Amino acid sequence: MIAQPRIGHDEVFVLSKIFIERGSVLACASALLMIMSNNVVAQTQTWDLLSTAQRVLQEAPERGAAEAEVKARQGRLGQASVWPNPTVELGASNAMGKDDGKGGTDLNQFSISQPLPLSGRLGLQRKQAGANLKQAQANVDQQSLLLEYEAARVFHGLQFSYAQLNLAQQRLKSADEFQHIGQRREQAGDLSRLARLRLDLVRESAKQDMASAEGDFSESLSDFQTLLNMAAAEPQLVALDRFPALPPLLELEARLNAHPALMAARQGVESAGHGVAVARANRWADPEVWLAQERDVLGGRRQNAIAFGVAVTVPLWNRGKGNIDTAQANKQKAQLEVTGLQRQLGNRLRLNHLHLAHLVKQGREFRSRVLEPAEEVFQLSRKGFAAGQVEILNLVDAVDTYFSARVRYLELLKQAWLEAAALRRNAGLSLLNHEGTAQ
Template structure:
């Protein structure tokens, strides 16, 4: 009775393990992703980069437009024509052809060009910042895809180890050295490992899809060959005033100051000069006309626009002060995170080495019957957790490198590629 009752669960466990193992034998075709360096070289083709380039082109076009002088105005005027009495018909008419030109006094054109040039400089710095942000996003998506692939590989290896341990437990059950319950537990552990692998595979496929979309690749990515997680971060210390966000804030402050000058000059009268030729039909004679016109600043002195420009300047100055404070704090935080993540990677690698040795010794002891299945399962779980912790540590190091690279105005890992 005992032998037959043992055989039925063993058979069920063996069939379940065979079904799980069969799913691992399917062939895999991989389409490796381009290297991070290759993707970084094509960064200018991304939508964010193209948008930033277009905004720079628009700003430069406004500078060219600001340099253009206003067009002259031509006017043709007829007086004393087609009236009554002596003004019947066109015989006594006076016809005047005149041209008028805005003189743009008070440095109006120079201030307009300076304001447009300041806006163009801001757009150029914003484009550089947008490119850096895009490079950081690309590095993060690439590293996350690689991390997801490693986790899937670790889950696959964990399933392989669980199946091997389950077979060993099944052999002990068959020999009568372990109760049937151990075989059922082994089947449950293998099924759990299979579920973990399915979840990790789904996360890997989703990460590959995100990388394909962000990098604008023509074919879906199914594998990553060139590692970014193993890249060593670089340190390029720069001054706080050269941080891209600070430089953008400074450029915006300069542009706001230029707009104050424009508003002040626009409050002055806009002088227009004119010259013309008048034809006197009755006398069959001609004469020149000339004059100057300007508005009288009785009601509108552009005070509202001047006050608004000054308020915008104060706001830009406050944003610059905030940007400098943030740059100092963010640099200290990013440097600390990078140092901590580097130490974490070293510790995690040491933990993996220790966990591998512990699992090897546990497996030897289990096969010899010196330790229990519970101890073997614990050492296997510790090994899998240690390897996943090593992946997490490398991903944290990449994130720290991305944050520091943005503050230093460069692409992540730019010095290593």
């Protein structure tokens, strides 16, 4: 019978350590795999205008600063109607010790006074603080509109540069194809050296366009990543291939009064109006009631005496007229700012709508009358050149016309989407609600 080997305590410890280390490695590998999977999922997200705006509002410090201002004004609202604190005074002297011959210093004075806000100032201050709070809340919505426009500008810029890069790649690919065809035809004696050199120039020109498009795309990608606070990864984007919808102008004008900038400006007028009332109330200082107790030597012995009274400030020299005039001027200024802002927003809204309608119409006509015919000419010239039926100058002209038309069409798309973003900004229309979801 063969004896079985026995494993001692040391061997058990070593084997356990090996298993634990291997288990840790497996656990780390599993965690790393999960992290990589999450990163892959995050990087494969397809970004559109809505998701870009959501990310910008989440990451932008400007919105956080506007929300912090709301909290600050909430604190001022809570403080606006608080009564002033009472004042307590204590005094000590050696007067009693000298009077009765006992000597020493004694606590012999105590008084308390309380200002009474009887002018209605606290209620007026609370109304003014409430208007300031509503103004800050409207400014948060206005800041969101500005951030959404910035998100649209950067997103559509990246869309355009990415589409332009793809177009440059297609142009370079077609130039390579024509160059190879030209080389074969030159070797076959079917194409002159001058024509083949012309194709080489076409190819080098396409290569330069490719380098320029790569640079523009890198800059747009950097702006996109910075604004969205993203890691250095190339995002997937929805294609820039259609024009935005054109909302009716009458509906936009009807909703203009609810524009966050106008609402904030109107709250500024209301706050300034309450400021005038506060300045008038401040002409009269708060009266103070006071109660005092003094201890002194009276009738040959130490006794307490109580006194009370009211202190009133007489507005003899300072009646606060300058403060009232300043508050009235601030109110007038705020009213004029509302009028000017309303006129400015209405004018910009009409111009944006007119320009967007023109771009949409121009883009559709350009596609049907220029881009599609240019594509047909390009395809026919491409096949004809391969078959030796199209001259080199006609081919070069067809290539330039087609790719220039595609670039121009992309420019019209980009301009239209940027104009739509400006239209939303000036109309006060947000892509997102207060919860950050689509509305």
